[in-house]
Amino acid sequence: MNIGEASKASGVSVKMIRYYEAIGLIAPPLRTGSGYRVYSDNDVHTLRFISRARDLGFSVEQMETLLALWRDRSRASAHVKAIALEQIAVLEEKARALKAMSDTLRHLAEHCHGDDRPDCPIIDGFAGPAELVTPKRRSRFGVTGTDRKVRRP
Amino acid sequence: MNIGEASKASGVSVKMIRYYEAIGLIAPPLRTGSGYRVYSDNDVHTLRFISRARDLGFSVEQMETLLALWRDRSRASAHVKAIALEQIAVLEEKARALKAMSDTLRHLAEHCHGDDRPDCPIIDGFAGPAELVTPKRRSRFGVTGTDRKVRRP
DNA sequence: ATGATCCCTCCCACAGTGGGAAGGTCAATA
DNA sequence: TATTGACCTTCCCACTGTGGGAGGGATCAT
Structure with missing residues (x-):
């Protein structure tokens, strides 16, 4: 299916799908002869996973880990739990x-x-x-985390 | 006093003081012959006001209004209260x-x-x-507001 | 006079998201 | 078959708010 359909099916906007691909969170999909991105049901499944994790406030960086763990059938649940507790x-x-x-x-x-x-x-x-006036000074709290690094090398 | 001192006295970083000036939230201060910004106690007072409002999560746009209201001795407290309640x-x-x-x-x-x-x-x-998994879908909640406009014209 | 510590401007980064321009493709319909 | 409209592509820009740092000038104390 095309990107628009995948977007509707997963709840991730077209813009964001392309963005997640650009930063390497998801793998580049196949393309048709004319350059259209083609997504499988499996890709949509991944996108949906991402959508849920975003809704729970996980950052892109955390989602990288989460996705790796999701795909790794041999991972320990303790690892996932630790990340969740941190979050x-x-x-x-x-x-x-x-x-x-x-x-x-x-x-x-x-x-x-x-x-x-x-x-x-x-x-x-x-x-x-x-x-x-100040309950506790200097708690600015950006919604997404603090000092993370450049990811596009 | 110089910008560094004003920063220490107000709790607003040097970078942010210059930023607030650039976007027009605060007026450009006087300069020495060599171009150093010079701040008065009154300026520091304003900066401190800004610092408090930021700590309470007000956006720059809201602070513009708040500052205007602060300076306007004839404003109605209802106006300020309405903004606060909204926030x-x-x-x-x-x-x-x-x-x-x-x-x-x-x-x-x-x-x-x-x-x-x-x-x-x-x-x-x-x-x-x-x-x-989703308590209530699509509530992304950026910390600062949504669709605001360009302010540097 | 030398070095430390300011200060200046200017550019870049970041997360994450959307807007939009300029152009290519595809399917259906007139 | 030709056109239309809905899609798709890439590329650039915006935004918030904040910090980092380069490259250069100013001030001050020793």
Whole structure:
């Protein structure tokens, strides 16, 4: 099948399929004489796997490992579990940081009467002393991980 | 004071101060004869405001509004509150999505014995039918917002 | 005067995703 | 058969927000 069909069947956008191929996450598929990419059911299966893993917040780098493990019938489940647990910890830490932020904001908002007068504890909280506003400084939390390396060599 | 000092005093990195200037979030400061940027205490105050807002997950675009409101002594607190509440909702939705992900993963991990046998419900969950693995499809949640426009004209 | 420590600008990288231009292909329909 | 419309191709660019680093100038203390 063509890329559009594979996209619909897997839930990965056409753009992303090509991107994953370019960065080497998936193997280049066969081509027709005129250069169209041709995907098998098996390829779609892999794409679907990728889609699920993305939805669970795994990075492309982690998916590389996960895919290798998926294909390796002799791998130990302990290995996969370790990666999953690591990911769970990351996810939970991000959720925690997010919650701390919204709690702080909510606290500020609760003390703001929200009418047409200019006094506003939210704005004052931003401008005033740090302790009032920062739950825990410097937790920027990019959604995808930190310092990873160049992958296209 | 020079940019390095302003950076230390505000908690915004030197790189970011220049970036915020380039995109027009902050006004270009005065320069010495040799081209060094010179910041006043007031500038540092603004920078600190920005630093706090960033820590609470506001995007640059939101900060533009927030800064304008901060400087506008006649603004209505309702306006600020509305922005804050919006941000709270976004933050909470992200936290919720993150939690759903980690719950799903944890569920999968709990059923994985984690030894050297290859059976692994985590991997199987990725490869198998969608219902088992996706808490709620297609919630990718970039940390900063979606479709915003070019700002350097 | 020399070296250390600033600062300047400019370019590049990254994740991950989409937009779109310029062009080739394929199937169906008029 | 010729045209149309839906696909496909590659290539480049955008974005957010942040850091790295090169190559060169400025300031300051010893």
